[in-house]
Amino acid sequence: MTELVQSEPEGVGAHPTVPALREAFGDSILRHEVVAGDEHVVFVEPLRIVEILRWLKETPAHLYDFLSDVTAVDYGGGRPIQVVYQLYSIQHRWALRIKAELPISELEIDSVVPLWDAANWLEREVFDMFGVTFRGHPDLRRILMPETYAEGHPLRKDFPLRGRFTRAEQTRRALSREPKDYYIPADLEAGGEPQLVRWQETPEGPSEESNDR
């Protein structure tokens, strides 16, 4: 996967950014592919991802200022997970896809939230669904699944479609959540205690007195 291909793919229109990117970052640009006719994909060294994306965003000749999407792809079978960045330059009308491959044993990459606020929730979703940790993310917690979700990361290929726990256990967990679980520490730290109205079920069921009335 880290094989170096120095030549550009043949038979397609060259992308205006890729040669410049290769010149600026040399060996950190691992591969360049063209898929679906005209979509350019550049595989980069994960350790330099922020540096490379900052260069793409801020170099005046390129200006990839719009981060469309951050996502990940798991091919399964213990193969590396790809983190995918879809970039777009509004001024030049160029699109570019940057990929960083992370070995399944070490799913960590630097966060690009310092560059784009848009990455905040998108990276949280990748963390939630794939378990990729984004170093330096200001608020890395689950976003679609509940905070207390304990079954793992659903979009990984080794995750079974119906989840890891039995249906009964899933129901029990869903019902046993404390009202406090619905608030995150950040909710609670500055705003004071939420007023919890607890509903207590009496162990014996409804008392006989109430039945008489």
Next chain:
Amino acid sequence: MTKKTIEYEVSRTPELGMDFRPTEGVLSAAELPEPDFGSENMLINIGPQHPATHGVLRLVLELDGETVVRCVPHIGYLHSSFEKLGEYRDWNQIVPLTDRMDYLAPLIYNCVYVMAVEKMMGVTVTERCKVVRVICMELDRVFSHLLWLGTWAIDVGAFTPFLYAFQERERVYRLHDAFTGARITTSATRVGGMMADIPDGWAEGVRQFADTLPNTLDEVETLLSTNGIHLGRTQGVGVISGEDAINSGLSGPNLRASGVPYDLRKDRPYYDYETYDFEVPIGEHGDCYDRYLVRMEEMRQSCSLLHQALDRLPDGPINVDDPRVVLPSKTDCMNDMESMIHHFKLVMEGVKAPEGESYFAVEGSKGELGMYVVSDGGSKPVRWRVRPPSFVNLSAISKLVEGGLLADVIVVNASLDIVLGEIDR
């Protein structure tokens, strides 16, 4: 801090009421010591079951009086894991999942999904199919904006536009029904074409709708565009600059209201949009009122696009002539061995996409709607990813409401035009 006594001159004039301004010579308002009431910020929770959050959005707000200090959105209450489900379905079976995401503009989602798959497979659809899809997408842009218009008006305190908007929406529902047999869950597209060709008279129905909708919009605009309450509640509220909007990933009308002319129909044209004559409305203040104006104008432009598309609707087949992706006709199937084999393979195994991947984005009703599909050569995707415009738009809500008033949170939320089905997916 030493306490200073301030004398107030209380005068009573019948015209002006009580005058509590400090008398001359004492402190101005800016120099007054901050009153200390021993108060602390209050935490309030809006949603997930709240009519003004447009679904199951939950906002935890920290308030200082009526000012929002901090806003923490919580989502995921409607999470159905469509992307995971998609990995267990073949390419055509995913279509019904797509319209359940954004049930306010189902046809756009149907279309963009198959467009991404077709691009990956290298299938070029017929001219008629292209135009029909353009009609579908523009029709549903109006469909979605009409719901936004109705709920937006309710959120700023006007009920009547809701009725106008839903009356018009009902007409689109009927068009959906006539074309696809369903009012919301249309599932109208297939890889390589459409579920069926448009029925007789449907094009006339669309034309009639596009003819009369601008009149309704005019009527609604007389109720809202110069309405003092509406102006007061929306102008200067939820302001975001163009630069910040790009940084936050806003797209669609929300981005254009901030003055950034980014519309995928113009910037990354697909389906011959470059040959249609339409304008992209741009706001200049980036506030809620500009978002309102941009969407109103977009509906008019979509009506014009509908007319242009109907005028150029060519005859011919709607599905590609490619046995790898489209089912053969019943007659062929019964008479021709080869067609029967194709039919059997397609039904039993599904369409097979070659190894590859594609990211295809269109201008959806909410913003840049992208589909990223990855195939390993099988009949099921390795990964099917939706670039959700509402999800990214909503992530900017904290920035938009912090520092504003509690009542403005509802207006800002309405102006972003979110749909929780697609945010939670």
